[in-house]
Amino acid sequence: MPRIFWILIGLTGLLLVALIATGDTGTTMGMETEKFAIAGAGILWAIFVGFGMFGNGVRLGDSVKQLALWALIIAVLMGGYVLRFDLQDLGSRLTAGLIPGSPISRSTTEGGTEVTLIRSDNGHFEAVAGVNDASVRFLVDTGATAIVLAATDAEAAGIDVDNLAFTVLTQTANGTGRSAMATIDSLYLGGIERSNLRVMVAQPGRLGTSLLGQQFMESLSSYEKRGDRLTLRD
Numbered sequence: 184m185p186r187i188f189w190i191l192i193g194l195t196g197l198l199l200v201a202l203i204a205t206g207d208t209g210t211t212m213g214m215e216t217e218k219f220a221i222a223g224a225g226i227l228w229a230i231f232v233g234f235g236m237f238g239n240g241v242r243l244g245d246s247v248k249q250l251a252l253w254a255l256i257i258a259v260l261m262g263g264y265v266l267r268f269d270l271q272d273l274g275s276r277l278t279a280g281l282i283p284g285s286p287i288s289r290s291t292t293e294g295g296t297e298v299t300l301i302r303s304d305n306g307h308f309e310a311v312a313g314v315n316d317a318s319v320r321f322l323v324d325t326g327a328t329a330i331v332l333a334a335t336d337a338e339a340a341g342i343d344v345d346n347l348a349f350t351v352l353t354q355t356a357n358g359t360g361r362s363a364m365a366t367i368d369s370l371y372l373g374g375i376e377r378s379n380l381r382v383m384v385a386q387p388g389r390l391g392t393s394l395l396g397q398q399f400m401e402s403l404s405s406y407e408k409r410g411d412r413l414t415l416r417d
Contacts, residue, residue: 185271283309288373295404295417298373302411310395313371314340319393325411327396330370331362334387339368342384349386360389370399375417377402 196350223247287299300323303309308323317339334344347363354360362383370377377399400406405416 196256221405235275281394285372288375290374291416296374298375298415298417300413300415302413308408308413309392310372313369315368316341321395322392323400324394324396327394329394329396329398331390331394331396332365332382332384333390333393334385336393337365337384342367344384344387347384349384353383353385361386372399372415375403375415 185220224360286303289297291297299306300310310321310323312319312321314336317336319332319336332340332342338344341354342365347365349361349363349365351362352359362385365382365384367380367382368378370380372395380398382398400415403415403417407416
């Protein structure tokens with residue numbers, strides 16, 4: 184391989200590292216990210232064209248083939264960067280299809296966070312969220328007022344269920360029961376995070392699946408259900 188090939192590979196790698204490290208800040212090395220990407224691709228192209236025309240003694244036909252190859256490589260690399268959020272979204276969708284309740288999380292152009300849930304086979308929207316250091320499967324229940332943890336999920340999240348006072352009367356699909364008030368340090372649903380939340384813990388044996396009620400839903404900027412998708416925006 185000509186030395187110029189490896190030089191261009193190295194420069195392309197550095198360009199991609201700079202772009203990826205930028206994240207969603209919008210600027211790279213003091214320039215707007217899109218302008219930086221275009222300028223970087225232009226410089227790489229100019230180096231290769233200049234070398235192909237003046238520096239390697241290769242026949243014109245071979246130079247044209249190499250130019251076409253590099254045009255394809257650069258197009259694929261830059262296309263991957265431009266479509267990085269779509270590719271990330273595709274990966275999340277595949278995960279959600281394999282693991283029901285997996286949130287599909289992405290950043291919006293306005294700087295917010297959008298999480299999409301896919302309806303489960305049971306007809307309900309479920310969400311796998313982090314509660315403190317535990318993974319909890321919630322049933323999204325807009326008819327429930329609060330965030331209600333099943334006793335087993337509360338224990339997994341580090342709540343001392345045995346010392347709770349179950350004095351709050353609640354009405355669920357299983358009938359009337361009692362719950363206790365508790366506090367959790369954090370709740371993560373995809374890219375949406377809430378801290379220091381007051382939640383309810385259902386009496387042991389009274390609730391099989393934790394409920395994500397209006398307490399959480401009303402803390403969002405908006406939410407929307409379309410067909411088999413529930414989109415939460417923060």
